[in-house]
Amino acid sequence: MCGIVGYVGHAGAGQTGPDSKAHTALDVILEGLRRLEYRGYDSAGIAVLADGRIDSRKKAGKLTNLEQELAADPLPSSQTGIGHTRWATHGGPTDRNAHPHVVDGGNLALIHNGIIENFAEHKAALVADGVEFLSETDTEVAAALLAKVYNDEAEGDLTRAMQLTSQRLEGAFTLLAIHKDHPDVVVASRRNSPLVVGLGDGENFLGSDVSGFIDFTRRAVELAQDQVVTITPDSFAITDFFGNPAEGKEFTVDWDAAAAEKDGYPSFMQKEIHDQPEAVLQTLLGRSDIDGRLTLDEMRIDPEELKKVDKIIVLACGTSAYAGHVAKYAIETWCRIPTEVELAHEFRYREPIITPTTLVVSLSQSGETMDTLMAVRYAKEQGARTMAICNTNGSTIPRESDAVLYTHAGPEIAVASTKAFLAQIVAAYLLGLYLAQLRGNKFQGEIKDILADLGKIPAKIQTVLDNAEQIQALAREMKDTQSVLFLGRHVGFPVALEGALKLKEIAYIHAEGFAAGELKHGPIALIEEGQVVFIVVPSPRGRDSLHSKVVSNIQEVRARGARTFVIAEEGDEAVKAYAEQVFYIPETQPLLAPLLTTVPLQLFAAELAAAKGYDVDQPRNLAKSVTVE
Ligand code: AGP
Secondary structure, three states, X not given: OOEEEEEEEOOOOOOOOOOOOOOOHHHHXXXXXXXXXXXXXXXXXXXXXXXXXXXXXXXXXXXXHHXXXXXXXXXXXXXXXXXXXEOOOOOOOOOOOOOOEEEOOOOEEEEEXXXXXXXXXXXXXXXXXXXXXXXXXXXXXXXXXXXXXXXXXXXXXXXXXXXXXXXHOOEEEEEEEEEOOOOOXXXXXXXXXXXXXXXXXXXXXXXXXXXXXXXXOOEEEEOOOOEEEEEEOOEEEEEEOOOOEOOOEEEEOOOOHHHHHOOOOOOHHHHHHHOHHXXXXXXXXXXXXXXXXXXXXXXXXXXXXXXXXXXXXXXXXXXXXXXXXXXXHHHHHHHOOOEEEEEHHHHOOOOOOOOOOEEEEEEEOOOOOHHHHHHHHHHHHOOOEEEEEEOOOOOHHHHOOOEEEEOOOOOOOOOXXXXXXXXXXXXXXXXXXXXXXXXXXXXXXXHHHHHHHHHOHHHHHHHHHHOHHHHHHHHHHOOOOOEEEEEEXXXXXXXXXXXXXXXXXXXXXXXXXXXXXXXXXXXXXXXXXXXXXXXXXXXXXXXXXXXXXXXXXXXXXXXXXXXXXXXXXXXXXXXXXXXXXXXXXXXXXXXXXXXXXXXXXXXXXXXXXXXXXXOOOOOOOOOOOOOOO
């Protein structure tokens, strides 16, 4: 997600702080943005307020581009400012779309992290009011709305204007604003997006996380949902969106700067596993209305063409391919369109059958995987319509596809994919429901019910995470194991494959995933005394025969000496008799279960690799994006 820094301080402030030197707004903001670079971004910008004027500089690309701009065209010295590193969602990574957005004739500057769902309606009203927009972003709309509220309703009270504006915005947002009328004030607001206050001596700070100001102070105040905060050099005041005073929770940051980048987790992978409720929430945000009608506004393929689609081919590699396998079950169930999942590097060498009514869907976290890109290009040459499900705005694969559905998992730093995997599955589900809606395979009420169940998934993932210690303790106990097998059936089969891949790629252990039904056709020969086997068990509320068959599989391997560890739905008592340990996940629709059953296997792999002393984030021989064939 985006990096955010705000600063306000008396001239000379900072001499009693950790670095014992006076700070300008530029010093603090640039240092904070550097600390926040780990969050991933594709543009950066700063705005400062000095002598009654707002000045800003912003550039696409890395922070060095902004620093070069600042060297060539310096900002005036200032004690009040805001800074931002942007991870593009609405609108590509360009200078114009970068933040801050300066509006109202230079009177107000705003930066934003998140997604404003109802920006289109506000934009239409503002355009009707004569406002001209320079960018494609939802942020510029929020800035223009704030300026209008400031001028027309708040009578020059910036805090009041932020409160009124925040009441009218839906979705996820952290907003920071400065106004030329208020030389030593930064006002901020948050809903479904993080914001913390840093407390100094004669200076105060704002950050999307403590990394934004950890070099200057370790005293922080966490803001709760739907709060507005106003900082000056000597004060901070918190209210709700209606002006009622509120308290923030003060704490002292005891992490070092490196740990702060991981929110205190030992690795980015473990942080990203715990980011999954947010990744799923953000990917769902803004894609359906209250009636359950899907609005995939990035879908640039004519709905009439989509109605004619008679085959879907999913192209991907590695973990992303397993996301495709999970999605296949849902798409075929909901849309009744034959769906093939192909390893991209195999696809174009097998003379695939492609027609103009074939929809080729690529899944890629990076959007730069060469195997997948070359397969997409081949499919286009053969006349298919192409759609990218991707986590990196503006990357090559979506740019070369006819349509895109971005996942909003935020930048994924660890090589081993976790939150992007769940977000890809969610995005593929949204595509399946969209097609079912277009083609009438599902009643609107049915789609609304499935979306409602999807909306409950973030909290259910959190429940699994809250019980992480059980499987993490097992991982530490098993750090010397040499071989682990994973069994699954139906949507649990690709989860078994993904569980095995995680263990292979970060713990360097021989691991293999199988369809549980395949056991008697060969793999059961692998079972010997002490063989560790994880079994992902379908819900007993699904097709009953599946559940009983998998319970039989557990018996078969246990009878031959296997150590059986079972992932099962809360309340499933039948598995207990044959499991050394059961890791329960909350109940959900069988097709949505992979969003929950995957999480214990991610936790297991990450903890076991850490117990072996390996680099969990940068495993040997691997790269985050495989940009060569
Ligand atoms: C997953 O943990 C691996 N990093 C790898 O299999 C990855 O999923 C694959 O290389 C595809 O990458 P992409 O999603 O960026 O295209």
